[in-house]
Structures are given as structure tokens and as C-alpha cells.
Amino acid sequence: MIYALGQPAALAGLVAALALGLGIRHVAGALVAHGLGRATAVTVLPHWRRDIDPIGLLAAVFGGTGWGAAPPVGGLPRKRAVWTALTGPAATLTAGVAVLAVYGWVYPASITGAVYRPSDVLRGVPGPAPEQLLFTAGVGLLCFAVVALVPLPPTDGWTLLWGERGGTVGEVLSNRRVGALILLTALVLPIGGVPPLHRVLDLVLTPVVESLT
Template identity: 35%
Template sequence: MLFSLGQPISFAGFVVSFLIAVAVRATVMRLTMRAVGLAPRRPVPIRFHPRRDFDVFGVVAALIGGPGWGKGLDVDEVSAHRGRGRRALVYGSGPLSVLLLSQVFLLIVALGSDRVTLYEPSPVDVRGGVALLATGDTAAGGFTMLIEFLAAIGVGLFCFALFDLIPLPPLDGWGLLWSSLRQPGSAAQTARTWLVENNLGVAILLALMFLPFSTPLVFVVLDVVGAPLLGVWAW
């Protein structure tokens, strides 16, 4: 987010998008756990709670390096006794809900902006702020600022969801990967010990966000899928 300080409206949109993404992800995942019968014996309240749903490293990563993440859901917290598919559905519901919400915001921007459109949207291009191509009277003043703000929210949600699918803890992509294993062997358990208990997963994610300094590797990775999908909204 700090990369976008040169465009305050975009920065504000990215901040709001992170808050929305963490809240929506956590709430939808808890709803899904109850819906598929995998809620813990001591049910956690469905409503969003900052202390329970924010991750300190995720917040730091969001402020300095990029999309960030919410509090991870450990694989032991989601039982597989009713099938791996239900467990995978829990982990997939969070990022999918955020991804769908991002498309709603981008659709609102596309339908309501008339002569204001996103210019070359991709994770790499927008990390410094949303660039708009504006023409005509409708592209002036507060209208353009509103469109930039909404577009930044949409792009921020999109990047959060895409990033959350990377198969490293504490991201939900790790839960999806673990759910795909019929019977995790010793190698998988060893990897889990290093990545989860020794926080190697967090260290790798932070390294991807900060190195190299010109264009962090995480944006290069997200661009492979993100650029074509976000490009749909540029016309």
C-alpha cells in the first residue's frame, strides 16, 4: 500500500479493500464451516472481530509490500472426517468470496464511469496506485476521485484473493493443498512443521513481497494470472 502514497485516493481504496477482504473472508469461511457441518465443538462467532481475524504479519505485509492476509485457519481446525471436499470448500470459500466481491466493484466502476476507465490494470501496474484514463466532462472533479476510490477497492480485493490462493501457510491456498492430500505422509508433515510451526511460510511470503525491491516477486507471480483477468476491465 505504501507504494501508492503518491496517489492518496488509491491508497485509501487499498486500505479499505484490505479491511473488507479480511472481514469477508473470515465471515464466509465460518459460515461455510457451519453449512457443511465442520464447525468446531466450541463454535466461533460468525461475525468479524479484528483481534481474532487480523494477522500481525499480514497487516505489515499489506501496509508495506502488497496484498497482505488475514488470520490463517490451521488445517487441524477443519476436520476431514466428512470428506476432503468439504474441507477444501471451507478453504476455497474465503478467497472465492473476496474474488467475486472484487468483480462487483469493478463492474460498478465499468457501468458507472462512462468516460473514465482503468488504464492497463495488472497487479504490477496498480501497486503504485490506480491509473485512470479520463476524458470529457464526466471525468472531472469528485466523480473521478470516486471512480478511482472504487476501482482501487476492486483491484485491492482482486489481488488479496489471488494472493490468498498461493499454497503457503498461513494463506488459504495452503489449506487447499493440504486438503488435496489423501493421507499426508512424513514428508508432508515435515514440510508442515517447517512452514507452519517454524514460520518459514511467513518468512517466504515476506521475502516474496519485498525482494527484489524494484518489482517484488509476488507481483510477478500474480501478474501471470492477474493481468489477463484484470485486463478485461480495461477498454
């Protein structure tokens, strides 16, 4: 986000994407974890102290997108834990697709999606403010969803792969925050001019963005 300071509307879009991503991911995951019949406002509604991962927030500031706290799968059966971890990113991805579909419908003549890659969007792209805001928010949601599936703790992708298991390696990656620091480095540190995770986002999401805009 820090690189988008010169584009206020794009910055607002990145902030909105992070806030919506955290909220949508938590609500969707919590509903599956607790079940519709037992879910309460306390367990389902987002809460910043519970849902934000500090290193994930730092990644968003310097890398344009980040991740949330580990999904609420403690004590759940393996099958429900998997669905909980999968539902959050899936709901966020769906929201991003919906926002970009609206963008493509409202601004059918825009070529922004064909010109800029997701990694460019995370640094702040120019354009008319309403277009910047909507386009950036949509791409930001897609990026948040993909990062959530990278198999390193505390992401949903790690839970999908290992659940509450993982052995000694899992304990080191989780308890010592090694996994989160690896993610931060991959989102922030340029290698060959572009951070590695930005390259992954470009590879995975560029066709999606181009098809919707």
C-alpha cells in the same frame, strides 16, 4: 500501501480492499466450516485479533496486499476443510469482480484498467479520487484473493493442498512462520525491479481487470 501515501484515494482503496478481503474471507469460510444451522455471530462475524495475520498485515503495508490468519479448519473432515479454504478466496474474488464491474459501468470511458497493471495499482495509481478509490478497491480485492491461494501457510492455498497435514516441512513452514516470511519477501523484495508475487498478480489478473474496465 506505504507507496500509495502520495495518492490518498488510492491508499483508502487499498485499506478498504484489505479490510473487506479479511471480512469477506472469514465470513464465507466460517459459514461453510460451521454450517448455516450451527453458525453463530461469534464464529461468523469478523474479529481483527482472530482474522489478521501480523506478517500478512506487514506485507500489505509494504507490498500493497496481504493475507489473513489460517482458515478455521481445525478438526473438520477433509472435504469440508477444502470447501472452507476455497470459499473464502472465491467470495473475495467475486467481490473484486463485482466492484470492478461497477467501476466499468460507472466510468465506461476510463482507460485506467488498460494502462495500469495490478502491481501498479498496489503502489497507488493517479486519477480522479472517486475513480481511484473504486478501481483500487476492486483490484486490491482480486490481489488479496490470489495471494490467499498461494500454497504456503497460513494461506487457504496451503490448506487446499495439505489440510492439517504436511509433515515436518509443514510444521517448519507453519510453526516457525517460514511460509509467511517467504510470502512477505515475495511481495516486498524487488527482483529485476518487481517483487515476484507482483509479477504473478500481473500475469493472472491483468486480463481480468482489462475485461471488466
